[in-house]
Amino acid sequence: MTMKLHCFGESGHSYKVALTLALSSADWEPVFIDFFKGETRSEDYRANVNEMGEAPVLVDGDLKLSQSAVIQQYLSEKTGKFGGTSDAEKREILRWQIWDNHKLSGQVGMLRFLMNFLPEEKRPQEVIAFTTARVTAAYAVLDKHLAGRDWIVGDSITNADLTCCGYLYYPEPFGFDRADWPNIDAWLSRISAQPGWKHPYDLMPGNPSDRA
Amino acid sequence: MTMKLHCFGESGHSYKVALTLALSSADWEPVFIDFFKGETRSEDYRANVNEMGEAPVLVDGDLKLSQSAVIQQYLSEKTGKFGGTSDAEKREILRWQIWDNHKLSGQVGMLRFLMNFLPEEKRPQEVIAFTTARVTAAYAVLDKHLAGRDWIVGDSITNADLTCCGYLYYPEPFGFDRADWPNIDAWLSRISAQPGWKHPYDLMPGNPSDRA
Known part of the structure; x- marks a missing residue:
């Protein structure tokens, strides 16, 4: 049965899962979430799709899963791919998934939204500067x-790679320049050389030009 | 062998693990991290304890683990407690652990630091207001x-309960009043009624009065 991924192109958290599905050659299709019209925050979405008001959500038959790391782990159990081969590797993968959600993608996603998708006069400059310093510390760790x-x-x-790269292929500014981080740069090239790799805007529906 | 938890009293992320250990009646002892003197951010700490520059870190014999959710999962495998009883429960627990690290404890920890542990003249008011709105949305979800x-x-x-409560017993202000959230309030009372429960400042070394 075809799995359905509720997602939208601008969501790096969704991209983590979409990319995991694509590199697994899984049978899946995207279901567009109209985030920019408030869909994830609506009462209907919270009641029927995800009480956390977030994307992505994977539907596989009767199973409905949210949080990218949970979905990635589920897909690894199903496909045997990307989940690590020992208890030590599994723990290490989870460690980077949690770190990514807290310190990297969690903050980069917010920062990119503030810097690009809010009207220019509503962008909170102190928050942007503060968060830029925090994501820079995360880039340094990685x-x-x-x-x-x-x-x-x-x-x-x-899955550690497929979570941490979630936001790093997007073209919009978010305090990240691949040239500043040579090891990240080479690693992103290694990921995008994998068979089946696609850019987030080519893998999921919705991108900024739709709203231009 | 006695497990060692690198931690400090003000760290709600550490408290999640310390409380899990306490409620498991595990054999453990705390190792004080001098966070406020910059220990977690030092080169020595990054090289020898945790490259992510964070607390907590659990040492169990030759094993060294970081990220509270990874440690909680490890402890559940070891003790048989708090880890859920089916695949569905395990996934649901992980879902709340990730959400907590991203949206609840991850943001509350930062907000509490900014509101209480920075010198008053250095507190970034726009960041505090912005983050207060975000944590309030998280309190509402929970x-x-x-x-x-x-x-x-x-x-x-x-472990879902033991992660989400990580910061919620602290007395310092961080945009949270139990009286505003009756379901959270009752649940926190349920947790603190568990045999072995202790307040973070009674379970781990270090608290604000040390620096007064």
């Missing part, structure tokens, strides 16, 4: 970890 | 979820 490694955990691509 | 339930997942206390 870049240092990747020194001398091809992948975040072990010897092959895992 | 309060609504707890309506008609005793515990976040299933019929007994799990």
Whole structure:
């Protein structure tokens, strides 16, 4: 049965799952969420799709799952891919998934929204400067970890890579320039060289030009 | 062998693990991290304890684990407690752990730091107001979820409860008043009625009066 991913192109959290599905050659299709018209925050969405008011949500038959890391772990159990091969690797993958949701994607997603998708006069400049410093500290942790490694955990691509890259291919400014972080830069190229890789705006419906 | 938890009293992320250990009647002891003197951000700490520059870190023999959710999951495998009883419960627990790290404890911890532990003249008021709105949205999600339930997942206390309560017993202001959130209030009383429960400042070394 075709899995359905409730998602939208601008959502890096959705991209983590869409990319995991694409690289797994899974049978899936996207279901567009109109985030910019407030769909994820509506009473209907909270009541029927996700009480947390967030994307993505994966529907696989009777199963409905939210939080990208939960979905990635579920897909790994189903496909045998990207989930690590030992208890130590599984724990290390989860460690980076949590860190990413807290310190990297969690903050980058918010910062990119504030810097690009709010009307210019409503952008909170102090919040943007403060959050830019915090995401820069996160880029530094990741870049240092990747020194001398091809992948975040072990010897092959895992959900740790597929979570941490969630926002890093987007073209909009969010205090990130690949040229400043050579290890991240090389690692992003390694991921985008995987068979089946697509850019978020090519993998999911919805992108800023729709609202231009 | 006695497990060692690198932690400090003001850290709600550490408290999640310390409380899990306490309620499991595990054999453990705290190792004080001098966060307020910059210990977690030092080169030595990053090189030898946690490259992410964060607390807590659990050491169990040769094993060294970081990220509270990873440690909680490890402890559940070891003790058989708080980890859920089915695949569905395990996924639901992880879902709330990720949400907590991203939307609740992740933001509350930062907000409490800014509102209380920075010198008054250095407190970024726009960031505080912005983050207060975001944590209030998180309190609303949790309060609504707890309506008609005793515990976040299933019929007994799990790591989902022990992560989400991480910051909510602290006395300092962070935009949270138990009286505003009746379901959270009752649930916090349920947790603190568990045998072995202690307040964070009684369970871990270090508290604001040390620096007064």
